[in-house]
Amino acid sequence: MSRVPGVARAETTRSRLYDAAVRAFADKGFHGTTTREIAAASGMSAAALYVHHRSKEELLFVISRQGHESTLQLIRAAISSTADPAEGLRRAIHDFAMHHANEPTVARIVNYELDALVPEHLREIRGIRRDIEGEVRRVVVRGVRAGCFVVADAELSAAALLSLGVDLARWYRSGGRWTPEQIAEQYAELALRMVGATH
Amino acid sequence: MSRVPGVARAETTRSRLYDAAVRAFADKGFHGTTTREIAAASGMSAAALYVHHRSKEELLFVISRQGHESTLQLIRAAISSTADPAEGLRRAIHDFAMHHANEPTVARIVNYELDALVPEHLREIRGIRRDIEGEVRRVVVRGVRAGCFVVADAELSAAALLSLGVDLARWYRSGGRWTPEQIAEQYAELALRMVGATH
Numbered sequence: 001m002s003r004v005p006g007v008a009r010a011e012t013t014r015s016r017l018y019d020a021a022v023r024a025f026a027d028k029g030f031h032g033t034t035t036r037e038i039a040a041a042s043g044m045s046a047a048a049l050y051v052h053h054r055s056k057e058e059l060l061f062v063i064s065r066q067g068h069e070s071t072l073q074l075i076r077a078a079i080s081s082t083a084d085p086a087e088g089l090r091r092a093i094h095d096f097a098m099h100h101a102n103e104p105t106v107a108r109i110v111n112y113e114l115d116a117l118v119p120e121h122l123r124e125i126r127g128i129r130r131d132i133e134g135e136v137r138r139v140v141v142r143g144v145r146a147g148c149f150v151v152a153d154a155e156l157s158a159a160a161l162l163s164l165g166v167d168l169a170r171w172y173r174s175g176g177r178w179t180p181e182q183i184a185e186q187y188a189e190l191a192l193r194m195v196g197a198t199h
Numbered sequence: 200m201s202r203v204p205g206v207a208r209a210e211t212t213r214s215r216l217y218d219a220a221v222r223a224f225a226d227k228g229f230h231g232t233t234t235r236e237i238a239a240a241s242g243m244s245a246a247a248l249y250v251h252h253r254s255k256e257e258l259l260f261v262i263s264r265q266g267h268e269s270t271l272q273l274i275r276a277a278i279s280s281t282a283d284p285a286e287g288l289r290r291a292i293h294d295f296a297m298h299h300a301n302e303p304t305v306a307r308i309v310n311y312e313l314d315a316l317v318p319e320h321l322r323e324i325r326g327i328r329r330d331i332e333g334e335v336r337r338v339v340v341r342g343v344r345a346g347c348f349v350v351a352d353a354e355l356s357a358a359a360l361l362s363l364g365v366d367l368a369r370w371y372r373s374g375g376r377w378t379p380e381q382i383a384e385q386y387a388e389l390a391l392r393m394v395g396a397t398h
Contacts, residue, residue: 028230029228029229029230029231030228030231031227031228031230031231031232032228032229032230032231033230108311111369112307112311112369152385152388153385155376156377156381156382156385157389159370160363160385160386160389163362163363163366163367163370164359164362164363166366166369167362167365167366168362170310170311170365171358171362177354178355182355183355186351186352186355186359187359189351190356190359190393193392193393193395194389194392194393196392
């Protein structure tokens with residue numbers, strides 16, 4: 001079935017707005033960007049922008065929610081792809097690192113602009129973050145129970161494991177010494193070491 | 200010898216400006232903050248501010264340089280406090296984590312606002328960052344040569360080791376589940392695992 005043209009057009013407009021907002025927030029930060037600049041960069045008037053998003057903050061929320069939800073799906077898919085906790089953790093950290101090295105701009109906004117969200121939106125994003133941390137913590141706990149991991153604190157281990165990937169958004173630039181794949185492979189091995197995996 | 204009053208006063212003013220700039224950059228980001236706001240928050244006119252700092256960017260540079268230099272000193276002190284690479288790395292990651300958990304506001308500005316620096320200042324800060332990474336990489340290499348560490352890539356290992364501490368500035372809030380000391384102890388152990396330290 002072909003799409004209704006009006007719907008397709010609205011989606012194209014939203015996607016253009018999304019891209020313009022990502023670029024603007026990445027360049028000048030959320031607080032340093034005006035709604036007018038985002039509208040101009042996406043070739044529309046500020047009035048037209050408000051048809052799609054009520055505010056600059058809502059654009060940030062849409063970017064943040066999409067980024068967090070795709071991360072949650074990626075982690076869940078990796079962990080559920082195998083019954084082995086070590087292999088599940090390896091795949092999860094691999095894919096998480098790949099994602100951050102391939103999309104550092106979006107990852108920076110998603111991770112470093114949370115304070116700019118209104119309380120209601122922040123609550124929703126924090127919920128997704130708790131789900132992400134919970135997935136990693138549970139696979140660590142599963143590994144400990146199965147006798148293949150040894151950790152002092154599963155929750156802090158999960159936080160540290162996720163830090164490896166998140167911080168790539170800060171320092172990684174493409175065209176440098178390592179490809180995203182090389183980093184992902186190494187980070188997956190580091191993750192197994194961090195949980196004391198017995199090979 | 201007592202201080203010259205005029206010099207002491209200038210230092211107090213600079214310190215007030217520094218604190219006001221840290222708070223403003225932390226709240227609204229570098230681009231979202233005006234020089235006028237920093238001046239007002241430190242109880243002076245914008246004109247008076249320019250006597251001490253030529254621009255908002257120079258204030259960011261001063262904050263960033265001070266933050267990076269204190270981190271470099273802390274890492275050097277930890278590593279040089281012992282001849283044992285494992286103990287040196289353990290102390291360095293411990294102190295680095297403590298520093299980031301205790302000073303997350305400054306650490307966030309120092310790590311996440313680099314792109315706002317002018318090229319000349321960015322070069323200087325990048326130089327200090329290379330020194331910090333070099334210290335960690337060298338203690339890892341020393342451990343490998345001494346047969347007590349096993350790593351695939353010392354440079355990437357150093358980047359990952361530093362990510363643990365840096366990312367605390369993003370997620371750690373005091374009064375949460377762990378004290379800075381508890382995190383520092385755990386992260387030091389994780390660091391030894393990451394380099395495959397043989398105990």
